[in-house]
Amino acid sequence: MSRPYHVAVIGLGAMGMGAARSCLRAGLATYGVDLSAKAREQLQSAGATAVVDDARPLAETLDAVLLLVVNAAQVRQILFGDSGLAAHLKPGTGVMVSSTIAADDAAALARELTALGLLMLDAPVSGGAVKAESGEMTVMAAGCDEAFERLQPVLDAVAGKVYRVGSEPGQGSTVKIIHQLLAGVHIAVAAEAMALASRADISLDLMYDVVTHAAGNSWMFENRMARVLTGDYQARSAVDIFVKDLNLVADTARDLHFPLPLASTALNMFLAASNAGYGKEDDSAVIKIFDGITLPNSEGTA
Amino acid sequence: MSRPYHVAVIGLGAMGMGAARSCLRAGLATYGVDLSAKAREQLQSAGATAVVDDARPLAETLDAVLLLVVNAAQVRQILFGDSGLAAHLKPGTGVMVSSTIAADDAAALARELTALGLLMLDAPVSGGAVKAESGEMTVMAAGCDEAFERLQPVLDAVAGKVYRVGSEPGQGSTVKIIHQLLAGVHIAVAAEAMALASRADISLDLMYDVVTHAAGNSWMFENRMARVLTGDYQARSAVDIFVKDLNLVADTARDLHFPLPLASTALNMFLAASNAGYGKEDDSAVIKIFDGITLPNSEGTA
Numbered sequence: 252m253s254r255p256y257h258v259a260v261i262g263l264g265a266m267g268m269g270a271a272r273s274c275l276r277a278g279l280a281t282y283g284v285d286l287s288a289k290a291r292e293q294l295q296s297a298g299a300t301a302v303v304d305d306a307r308p309l310a311e312t313l314d315a316v317l318l319l320v321v322n323a324a325q326v327r328q329i330l331f332g333d334s335g336l337a338a339h340l341k342p343g344t345g346v347m348v349s350s351t352i353a354a355d356d357a358a359a360l361a362r363e364l365t366a367l368g369l370l371m372l373d374a375p376v377s378g379g380a381v382k383a384e385s386g387e388m389t390v391m392a393a394g395c396d397e398a399f400e401r402l403q404p405v406l407d408a409v410a411g412k413v414y415r416v417g418s419e420p421g422q423g424s425t426v427k428i429i430h431q432l433l434a435g436v437h438i439a440v441a442a443e444a445m446a447l448a449s450r451a452d453i454s455l456d457l458m459y460d461v462v463t464h465a466a467g468n469s470w471m472f473e474n475r476m477a478r479v480l481t482g483d484y485q486a487r488s489a490v491d492i493f494v495k496d497l498n499l500v501a502d503t504a505r506d507l508h509f510p511l512p513l514a515s516t517a518l519n520m521f522l523a524a525s526n527a528g529y530g531k532e533d534d535s536a537v538i539k540i541f542d543g544i545t546l547p548n549s550e551g552t553a
Numbered sequence: 554m555s556r557p558y559h560v561a562v563i564g565l566g567a568m569g570m571g572a573a574r575s576c577l578r579a580g581l582a583t584y585g586v587d588l589s590a591k592a593r594e595q596l597q598s599a600g601a602t603a604v605v606d607d608a609r610p611l612a613e614t615l616d617a618v619l620l621l622v623v624n625a626a627q628v629r630q631i632l633f634g635d636s637g638l639a640a641h642l643k644p645g646t647g648v649m650v651s652s653t654i655a656a657d658d659a660a661a662l663a664r665e666l667t668a669l670g671l672l673m674l675d676a677p678v679s680g681g682a683v684k685a686e687s688g689e690m691t692v693m694a695a696g697c698d699e700a701f702e703r704l705q706p707v708l709d710a711v712a713g714k715v716y717r718v719g720s721e722p723g724q725g726s727t728v729k730i731i732h733q734l735l736a737g738v739h740i741a742v743a744a745e746a747m748a749l750a751s752r753a754d755i756s757l758d759l760m761y762d763v764v765t766h767a768a769g770n771s772w773m774f775e776n777r778m779a780r781v782l783t784g785d786y787q788a789r790s791a792v793d794i795f796v797k798d799l800n801l802v803a804d805t806a807r808d809l810h811f812p813l814p815l816a817s818t819a820l821n822m823f824l825a826a827s828n829a830g831y832g833k834e835d836d837s838a839v840i841k842i843f844d845g846i847t848l849p850n851s852e853g854t855a
Contacts, residue, residue, distance in 0.1 A: 354753075377767050389767055414763050416755070425753045426763055429746050433769035436742040440815045444735050450811045451656075451727045453718070461716050461728055465679050465691055467735035469771035509752045509845070512818045513742045520814060543811070 255280040256404045258315045259306050261329055262350070263290035266376065267319035269383025270349075270409045272297055274317075276386060277408035282309055310339035315405050316346050319376075322495065323352035323360075331363065342368030345401035349376045349390070351431065351495075353502050354421035361394070361420035370398040373420035375427035378411070379487075387411030391430075393422035428503050431496040432514045437471035438493065439517040442538035445476055449544040455480055475535040482548040484532040491530040493521045493537075557582040558706045560617040561608050563631055564652070565592035568678065569621035571685025572651075572711045574599055576619075578688065579710035584611055612641035617707050618648050621678075624797065625654035625662075633665065644670030647703035651678045651692070653733065653797075655804050656723035663696070663722035672700035675722035677729035680713070681789075689713030693732075695724035730805050733798040734816045739773035740795065741819040744840035747778055751846040757782055777837040784850040786834040793832040795823045795839075 256279045260271035263285040274281040275298050283294035283302040291302035303309065306316070306329075316336070318326050326348055330337040340346070346369050348360060357373040364371040374392040382388050390410040392399070395418055399406075406413050416422045444467075448458040459480055463473050478484065497518035504511045520537055529536040538546065558581045562573035565587040576583040577600050585596035585604040593604035605611065608618070608631075618638070620628050628650055632639040642648070648671050650662060659675040666673040676694040684690050692712040694701070697720055701708075708715050718724045746769075750760040761782055765775050780786065799820035806813045822839055831838040840848065 379768075389763070391763060412766065414759060416759060422753075422755065426750075426755055426760060429750050429753070429755070429760060430764060430767055430769040432749065433742060433746050433764060433771070433774065436738070436745075436815065437769065437771060440735060440738040440742075443738075443813055443815050444731050447734065447806060447809070447811055447813065448728075448731050450809050451724075451731070451805070453724065453728055453731070457716060457718060458728060458731060461691070461693060462732060462735060464714065465732055466681075466772045466776070467732040467739065469735070469739060469774075470768045472735065472771075474768070503753070504749060507749070507752045509749055510843070511745055511749065512822060513738065513745050513815060516814045516818050541812075 256315070257313050258282070258317060258405055259284055259309065259313050260317045260319065261306060262318060262320035263287065263294055264319065265380035266383045268294065269380055270317060270319060270388070271299070272384060273386030274405065274408045275299065277404070279404060279408060282306070305334060306336050307334060307339050310336060311341055313340060313344055315344060315402055316340070317405055318346070318348050318350055320350050322350060323356040326350055326352060326360065330360065337364060337367055337369065340367070340369055343370065343401065345370045345372065345398060345405070347372045347374045347402050347405055349374050351375050351427055351499065352424055353499050354424040354428070355506060357424040358419070358421035370395070370401045371420055372398045372402050373423040375423055377427065377430065382411065383409070390414065391416050391423045391426040393417045393420055425503065428496070428499050432500045432511070434471055435493045435497045435500070435521065436513050436517045437469040438475050438534050439520045439537055441469065441472040441476050442479070442535065442541070445479055446538055446541035446544055449546060455547065478533055478535045479538055480547055482546065482550070484536045486531060486533045488534050489531050490521055490524045490534050490536055493534050494518070494525050494530070497521060558617070559615050560584070560619060560707055561586055561611065561615050562619045562621065563608060564620060564622035565589065565596055566621065567682035568685045570596065571682055572619060572621060572690070573601070574686060575688030576707065576710045577601065579706070581706060581710060584608065607636060608638050609636060609641050612638060613643055615642060615646055617646060617704055618642070619707055620648070620650050620652055622652050624652060625658040628652055628654060628662065632662065639666060639669055639671065642669070642671055645703065646671050647700060647707070648673045649676050649704050649707055650674070651676050653677050653729055653801065654726055655801050656726040656730070657808060659726040660721070660723035672697070672703045673722055674700045674704050675725040677725055679729065679732065684713065685711070692716065693718055693725045693728040695719045695722055727805065730798070730801050734802045734813070736773055737795045737799045737802070737823065738815050738819045739771040740777050740836050741822045741839055743771065743774040743778050744781070744837065744843070747781055748840055748843035748846055751848060757849065780835055780837045781840055782849055784848065784852070786838045788833060788835045790836050791833050792823055792826045792836050792838055795836050796820070796827050796832070799823060
């Protein structure tokens with residue numbers, strides 16, 4: 252019997268935990284890496300080969316590393332910080348960076364990893380925790396053929412659909428960031444429209460019904476405004492996530508010397524919401540930046 | 554056998570022609586009213602009881618009038634202009650105003666029609682020419698119970714779904730206008746995102762594929778960006794229609810003293826497109842306001 256494929260999943264949040272479980276289900280020897288003891292215990296009991304708070308001691312065992320931490324700073328810290336993992340990995344190890352980061356950061360990481368003989372895939376994901384758990388994430392990946400080949404067992408385990416965006420790391424991140432531009436503006440304009448409906452004394456339930464059956468609908472309107480109708484702002488994805496992602500959109504546009512009238516406006520709306528104290532609430536709470544309206548509360552009354 | 558129901562459809566454009574044909578199919582005695590001889594002939598050959606360029610001579614015959622002209626000024630001209638129809642209609646005649654107009658205009662028209670003993674329904678529609686032709690338009694209607702009753706045969710003939718928004722004329726127009734806010738911003742942000750993708754050298758076909766299979770999708774993105782991919786800007790609905798509709802959105806917000814950061818930005822984008830000479834092209838041509846990118850042309854090459 253051939254040696255199993257060894258993968259370390261670093262960052263056991265909602266997405267990383269689901270991805271790690273999907274790797275386990277696919278029969279990969281899976282290691283979980285997180286600073287949270289609770290997250291480590293959870294993956295241990297799901298059958299992880301081992302769980303650790305520092306991956307360096309297992310570096311030579313690994314065929315692949317999957318990073319699903321919050322941002323580029325964390326990715327860089329883990330790979331190249333004081334206790335950096337990259338220098339300890341075997342040449343030829345696959346490094347799949349699935350955090351949403353700037354294209355420039357992805358390209359820079361790829362250069363440094365390549366210099367160490369490592370194979371990086373710039374591979375942001377979407378689909379949320381549900382798709383992560385079921386091994387059906389959408390992956391937007393860019394990298395060389397060798398990187399795709401090396402990471403194929405991981406892609407097979409975690410992805411329902413892999414878009415092969417290109418061979419240059421950074422292109423996957425760019426596609427993800429442009430996707431987030433749309434997602435963020437759609438949430439913000441859904442809030443703007445429903446706030447105006449409230450101001451005009453239109454029933455929000457009726458407005459939601461009309462829009463979701465007409466050409467003005469979006470995936471985000473349908474998903475997020477259902478939460479506004481019930482006044483449930485418990486975060487599935489927080490306002491501050493879109494502050495981060497729309498800042499990445501803005502960074503991308505600045506680097507390309509390109510104007511983004513709507514995305515820059517939406518960023519300001521999420522910033523206003525965060526600045527007003529709603530940063531940790533669900534991103535649909537961006538509607539709270541509009542004053543002079545009464546929204547449904549969680550008791551179901553307006 | 555009871556006397557048939559007599560309805561005049563005024564404005565035989567894409568929507569009005571479809572609505573008139575739907576009335577004919579439903580067995581209503583249908584009159585077509587338009588200044589265009591070509592449109593009149595088309596409806597005549599479809600079986601209209603009569604076609605005219607001025608509805609006044611048949612005013613006393615009518616049970617209902619359905620107005621599907623371009624804007625509030627045309628509605629007002631037809632009903633209350635020098636050759637105004639309203640003064641000639643029998644008391645109790647139903648007047649269904651289905652043009653997209655401001656709520657204030659709808660409310661003012663209702664007051665004046667009510668003073669003449671007429672029953673107005675503020676009843677904008679959506680669904681496009683295809684749904685109009687099949688008698689399956691979505692109608693967002695507001696008015697008194699008597700107006701709904703009087704116009705029921707027309708609603709049955711032209712609508713797939715009737716949203717009964719409220720009893721105050723103006724509320725139907727408000728719902729339609731808020732729907733147009735979403736539709737307009739969704740087209741503009743779709744253009745913004747695809748323009749950025751082009752600038753970043755991402756394949757637009759790939760970007761379209763990713764978005765339409767992910768949470769960043771909208772009905773308008775999917776419908777309109779398909780036209781950008783093939784470089785086909787022949788107008789189904791023109792840039793100038795959204796200049797008009799987003800101006801109605803802006804008027805509505807101003808009357809309600811309410812800020813609309815995204816809709817006002819989208820209005821400026823459509824204005825810029827119209828000002829650059831694209832007003833009569835398909836609304837997806839708003840993407841042409843972005844310079845420094847190369848878009849697909851209708852020969853299928855970039």
